[in-house]
Amino acid sequence: MSPLIRVLRDEAETVALGDALADTLLGMEDEITRSGVGIGLRGDLGAGKTTLVRALLRRVGVTGRVKSPTFSLLELYDVSRLHFHHFDFYRLKSPQEFVDGGFAEWFGPRSVCLVEWPERAGVFLPRLDCEIGLELLDSGRRAVVRADTLMGERCQHRLTEILTRQA
Ligand SMILES: Nc1ncnc2c1ncn2[C@@H]1O[C@H](COP(=O)(O)OP(=O)(O)O)[C@@H](O)[C@H]1O
Ligand SMILES: [Mg+2]
Numbered sequence: 001m002s003p004l005i006r007v008l009r010d011e012a013e014t015v016a017l018g019d020a021l022a023d024t025l026l027g028m029e030d031e032i033t034r035s036g037v038g039i040g041l042r043g044d045l046g047a048g049k050t051t052l053v054r055a056l057l058r059r060v061g062v063t064g065r066v067k068s069p070t071f072s073l074l075e076l077y078d079v080s081r082l083h084f085h086h087f088d089f090y091r092l093k094s095p096q097e098f099v100d101g102g103f104a105e106w107f108g109p110r111s112v113c114l115v116e117w118p119e120r121a122g123v124f125l126p127r128l129d130c131e132i133g134l135e136l137l138d139s140g141r142r143a144v145v146r147a148d149t150l151m152g153e154r155c156q157h158r159l160t161e162i163l164t165r166q167a
Contacts, residue, residue: 021052021056040128099124
């Protein structure tokens with residue numbers, strides 16, 4: 001499956017992608033309740049990873065403050081039947097710290113794991129279903145969504161449908 005590529009001209013378009021991803025996941029609630037889903041977010045500091053996750057969490061019903069997990073490494077949100085986990089591993093000193101912190105336990109049935117800086121957890125990170133890369137353009141961002149599992153392919157397929165319907 002070839003990646004889905006979108007240019008996000010401004011912050012509002014990043015938020016719109018977060019909204020569309022939220023709708024994608026809510027539409028797959030049964031499947032995620034059974035097996036969980038992991039989504040990685042790659043890109044430099046300031047690329048828009050947290051902006052996208054924050055939009056997603058608001059859309060699924062999180063009403064309080066959505067803090068960046070820059071220092072805590074993990075923020076948890078229970079909404080609907082799903083448990084959302086927002087990780088930011090930028091400050092992970094080594095992949096071993098992922099193991100010592102017991103972070104793998106959060107992956108599994110009912111769980112939506114949204115992982116900023118997945119590369120910092122190295123080989124210990126459970127397999128992600130898809131990854132969203134955000135690249136800085138002269139103005140705006142380019143988003144590239146890549147599926148790595150069958151579950152990821154279903155996510156990407158649904159997301160594409162939702163975005164096409166909006167266009
Ligand atoms: N598509 C976009 N075009 C221009 N600026 C954007 C876009 N999306 C987000 N931004 C801005 O870029 C910054 C991204 O910050 P943040 O989401 O914290 O990045 P990260 O989590 O990747 O470090 C914010 O200031 C946000 O307003
Ligand atoms: Mg961030």
